[in-house]
Amino acid sequence: MKNAFLNEYETRKSLAEFVLRAPRLSMDSKCVEFEIEFSKYQHRNHSVLYNSGASANLAILQALKNMGKIKEGDAIGFSAVTWSTNTMPIIQLGFNAVPIDCDPTTLNIMSHNLLDSLKIEKLSVLFITNALGFTGDLDTIKKICDENKIILLEDNCEALGTELPQGRAGNFGLASSFSFFVAHHMSTIEGGMVCTDNEDLLEMLKIVRANGWDRNLSAVQQRKWRLKYGIKSEFDAKYTFYDLAFNLRPTEITGFLGLEQLKYLHENVSVRYNNYLRFEKIIKDNPDLILLDRSHISLLSSFCLPVLCKSPILKQKYLDQFSGAGIEIRPMIAGNMQRQPFFSKYVKKIYELHGSDFIHECGFYSGNYPELSEADIEIISSCLQKY
Template sequence: MTIRLIKSSFFNERKTKEKLCNFIMDSEKLSIGNYCAQFEKKYANWQERKYCISFNSGSSANLALIQAMINMGKLKKGDKVGFSSLSWATNVMPIIQLGLDASPVDVELDTLNISLNTFKKSVEENNIKCLFITNLLGFCDNIDEIEKYCNENNILLLEDNCESMGTVYKGKKLGNYSLASTFSTFVGHHMSTIEGGMVCTDNRDLYIMLNMVRAHGWDRNLSPDIQSELREKYNIDKAFYSKYTFYTLGYNLRPNEITGFLGCEQVQYLDKIVEKRVDNFKKFVNAVNSNEDFYNLKYTHIEKLSNFAVPVICKSKEILERYIDIFTKNGIEIRPIVGGDLTQQLFWKNIYGENNSHTNAKLIHEQGFYFGNSPEYTKEEINLIIESLK
């Protein structure tokens, strides 16, 4: 038996592929259009946010969100932006690329996430203007307290929720604790559109800005009402020129109708997908926490923990080697925990030099691994993973 990290391209793969083929054959237009707009409505509704703007990847969503913060004057060049040391490369890359000062914040060993404690330490050492927190692998620490602290101290909070779609903490979905949050629908994530990403927010001005940042800095994907509002504000009175008016700095990070169609299809299954992953996780975490070789994971403070892969942190590098052998022999694909400690990565060292501090993120980088959590695992597959964890 082989258990791959990504078991399938889509939930209900066969049916989804058949529908996709028909959709492509029957469609006149495949560039951004009604299906993207429909998916955005459906996802905003599911996420319980006012607005959703879709992108061609989660990385693009991150880039657009940071660019939007700069365009709106909420961040300016040189501002210090905190990020989770343990995250994905394209979480911190836009911060660096757009001329902000990236400031790593350590995570807790038992939740793998930034806590108020680790964040406060960073704030004391640095003059942090914004925290772009990652909700790692379905987990969070006390993000409600981080939100309160940020509000009280005038720190802008943004969430990278690319790994935690569907997690519920203290009655609220992760991704709803901040001004805006990003999501990924890359294959293997909670729901797949092959490639894709979103930003969700309740803020109308940000929604408008993100639409422009996504497509060339123009207003063409906005509603006629919003277009009129903008054109009046900026005295663009000729319809002829309005087509090619570029209001602000932007990119081309648009999704296409295939992404939109797949989003509409897969979002129907999202509750089911999340429930399955939540159930699987409970089984896996029991096995992790009953083995003395691993550090315990703290999760009972989270009502619904929804992840696509499960982290395991070994108590030594030798133990990690042993489990790499066991999992490999059993045909179970494992990988390092996300991007690991990003300050240990070459791109970081090339800019900021060596970082020899002993952080939890570094320990997790050196002694951790993860395996998949697919909603379509069979009983046999789940049992083999649990056996391997023993």
């Protein structure tokens, strides 16, 4: 990754001007404006801006717990191949973290993986990750969740812009999270969002974001909370804390950058997609590599270039090719989460996760960014060749 933003110079320049003239830099009208514009983009009723994607995930679970929708000890399924801060809040808030296997052909939980898990665990929530821009068969997964009264949540931090024939990734569950950390589809340096159509959840997400108070709720919502707890004066209301919360607030800089970068999102997604199509062609012709199945996805918003080899020995070979050419490479997100030290410290039950183990042992990824030059793309393409 070369830059913090798409259109780096223009963005930094307008940020500098904004900082000079903004009347206030703590969370205010720019954050609200960005939330409104993001909801329009994502086709969801509501968005709540946070200081990171990790905070967004934490807030969703704390909000559902505050609302009594889930309680300590409930089983929450999650994609075994995901990022640490998707899984950590499940443990931190006292739930039972149940890893669900991911299918190597899509890198994601598919409906058959969920059905296999349901044979051995009863889930209250499925907090699925739409990994690396790809998704599982979300429509079928949603139907299974509905039939089994499982709350579906989506960690969409890596798949902003991906579309399925049945809707946008991030719009299948009760709520979804997004990350705007540098190198994601949109960057606000640090930042995250939760989208939902549910009014009660929206209210609690705002309470959880800032200290447990009602200051960011609408006047109607404030009246409801104040009446319920007999808070009569504005003076008391300002320092009444209704439920468990954190301080996960963004700043006006987050809101400003979000509005700026949203303008370039379509361009960003389309350049990444075209780059991915070029890499995909080479992968298709290389018998050492596995072509990822995106037949259920109508628009892939490519997060990176995932490389899945047919064996660990081949993975080493391609790792050497990439690192030999000076290309930065990473594991497939965090690999199988069960193998991470924090996870085995807190969760003692081990599940057989053959697909996720395969992804762990045979996969890695490198960047796919809009500012890759023709020369960069050619170097990456040559690393994907079988020699």
